[in-house]
Amino acid sequence: MIPPKPPSRPEKVSLLKYVRLFRQDILSAQPAKLYRAWMAQFKTPFFRSYMINQPSLVKTVLNQRPRDFPKSDRIGAGLRPLLGNSVFLTNGETWERQRRIIDPAFEGGRLRDTFPAMWQAGEAATARLEDGVKEVEEITSFAAADVIFRTLFSIPIEDRIAQAVFSEFRAYQRTQPILNLAAFVKGPKWMPRLFRPQTKQTAKSIRGLITQLTEARMAQITAGTAPDDLATKIMTTVDPETGETFTTEEMVDQVAIFFLAGHETSASALAWTLYLLAMFPDWQDKLAEEAKALDAGCDFKVMSKLRLSRDVFREGLRLYPPVPMMVRESKCPETFRDREIKPGAQVVISPWHLHRHERLWDNPDGFDPTRWETDNGKQCMRDAFIPFSSGPRVCTGAGFAMVEGPLLLSMLVRNFRFETTEHRPVPVAHLTVRSKDGIWLKVSKRTDHD
Numbered sequence: 001m002i003p004p005k006p007p008s009r010p011e012k013v014s015l016l017k018y019v020r021l022f023r024q025d026i027l028s029a030q031p032a033k034l035y036r037a038w039m040a041q042f043k044t045p046f047f048r049s050y051m052i053n054q055p056s057l058v059k060t061v062l063n064q065r066p067r068d069f070p071k072s073d074r075i076g077a078g079l080r081p082l083l084g085n086s087v088f089l090t091n092g093e094t095w096e097r098q099r100r101i102i103d104p105a106f107e108g109g110r111l112r113d114t115f116p117a118m119w120q121a122g123e124a125a126t127a128r129l130e131d132g133v134k135e136v137e138e139i140t141s142f143a144a145a146d147v148i149f150r151t152l153f154s155i156p157i158e159d160r161i162a163q164a165v166f167s168e169f170r171a172y173q174r175t176q177p178i179l180n181l182a183a184f185v186k187g188p189k190w191m192p193r194l195f196r197p198q199t200k201q202t203a204k205s206i207r208g209l210i211t212q213l214t215e216a217r218m219a220q221i222t223a224g225t226a227p228d229d230l231a232t233k234i235m236t237t238v239d240p241e242t243g244e245t246f247t248t249e250e251m252v253d254q255v256a257i258f259f260l261a262g263h264e265t266s267a268s269a270l271a272w273t274l275y276l277l278a279m280f281p282d283w284q285d286k287l288a289e290e291a292k293a294l295d296a297g298c299d300f301k302v303m304s305k306l307r308l309s310r311d312v313f314r315e316g317l318r319l320y321p322p323v324p325m326m327v328r329e330s331k332c333p334e335t336f337r338d339r340e341i342k343p344g345a346q347v348v349i350s351p352w353h354l355h356r357h358e359r360l361w362d363n364p365d366g367f368d369p370t371r372w373e374t375d376n377g378k379q380c381m382r383d384a385f386i387p388f389s390s391g392p393r394v395c396t397g398a399g400f401a402m403v404e405g406p407l408l409l410s411m412l413v414r415n416f417r418f419e420t421t422e423h424r425p426v427p428v429a430h431l432t433v434r435s436k437d438g439i440w441l442k443v444s445k446r447t448d449h450d
């Protein structure tokens with residue numbers, strides 16, 4: 001049984017057809033040969049883009065010479081109204097300074113401190129869930145948003161402002177349902193930005209709400225009454241080089257990205273992993289058995305017992321990397337695999353293709369959580385597994401997500417059984433990898449005899 005994989009397009013299509021397919025979904029717009037190629041070139045009258053799948057080239061761009069391959073400005077074209085000058089969009093010194101302030105909040109010890117808030121979000125998610133056929137992307141979105149609010153601002157999703165931010169984000173995604181084409185490919189200035197006036201309005205409204213939360217927190221910090229959570233930690237961290245902290249405005253930009261990057265991605269990974277567990281009930285039973293360790297109560301140490309859950313979550317991230325592709329721009333002339341790459345060309349790194357690369361992985365499209373113990377799995381983990389990217393620009397929340405994912409997964413399967421229905425999901429790339437028409441599963445409460 002092979003987990004859902006989107007169809008590939010025919011090898012040769014016209015530029016117009018490609019653009020049309022691309023606008024629908026970037027995954028099915030690609031030819032099957034990208035699962036075998038080390039490098040591919042997209043040539044159009046306006047731009048050249050290069051996808052690189054060769055592990056050594058990916059390392060050059062992400063790990064060894066990231067300054068020569070900054071994030072493309074075009075990514076900002078679609079996201080800037082919402083994210084302003086957030087760490088996700090900046091480059092150079094601004095970005096370095098922002099990471100110096102943000103990174104300490106996500107270090108190992110702090111993760112331990114945020115664990116009780118994650119645990120409470122997991123308990124709330126299981127308490128909300130009821131028997132029946134459910135769309136699980138919705139359930140995991142709500143749960144992941146709850147995790148972010150609780151860990152960042154010590155408020156549950158039921159809080160009035162949290163609720164409003166969550167529903168405005170949904171509206172935002174609906175106004176910008178697909179990856180911005182202009183962000184992905186380098187086009188001339190006149191190329192239409194596929195992005196609608198309503199998107200700007202929703203972004204403004206989200207930022208207004210986040211500003212309220214951030215200003216209130218600043219006041220609590222000044223009064224010495226602020227809770228010890230991620231927001232307080234970030235807002236009180238002094239940059240060791242400049243001696244400055246974030247202003248309220250800068251913090252609003254960062255909160256917007258934490259919310260977006262932190263809940264969309266985790267929700268996608270959790271929903272797909274639940275689908276995989278429904279497809280492979282033996283694994284689900286193994287995880288439910290392992291999850292009995294949670295009965296001892298909220299203690300960070302339990303994470304070391306949830307190993308199968310971690311391996312399954314990892315396999316979910318491999319097959320359905322929430323961020324399917326990343327775009328960088330080359331600053332200098334390069335030669336990659338005898339091809340000349342001019343400054344300004346787009347370099348695309350595709351976790352989606354790298355994670356299923358037929359020349360790298362054993363059983364690339366199959367579900368096999370035991371692979372991480374094999375020589376091939378270990379090798380690929382080092383060379384071809386980048387769900388959180390890699391190098392200095394690696395996801396700030398990677399450690400956070402690797403606690404959140406296995407924990408919530410274990411809590412859910414400890415209490416519920418998930419079964420497939422006749423609806424087979426089709427992966428498509430929206431802001432993250434989602435299913436075309438949702439992921440529908442039959443949910444039923446587990447009894448102690450299960």
Ligand code: HEM
Binds near residue numbers: 088266322386392400
């Ligand atoms: C399964 C969950 C997650 C996945 C798969 C994921 C994946 C990624 C990836 C691939 C990037 C790099 C994007 C690029 O370079 O174009 C990234 C960046 C980022 N992520 Fe995550 N992420 C996850 C969860 C989180 C969480 C929970 C947070 C915060 C609470 C977070 C915050 C960020 C931030 C701030 C960046 C920008 C880092 C920078 O550019 O320096 N992510 N994430």
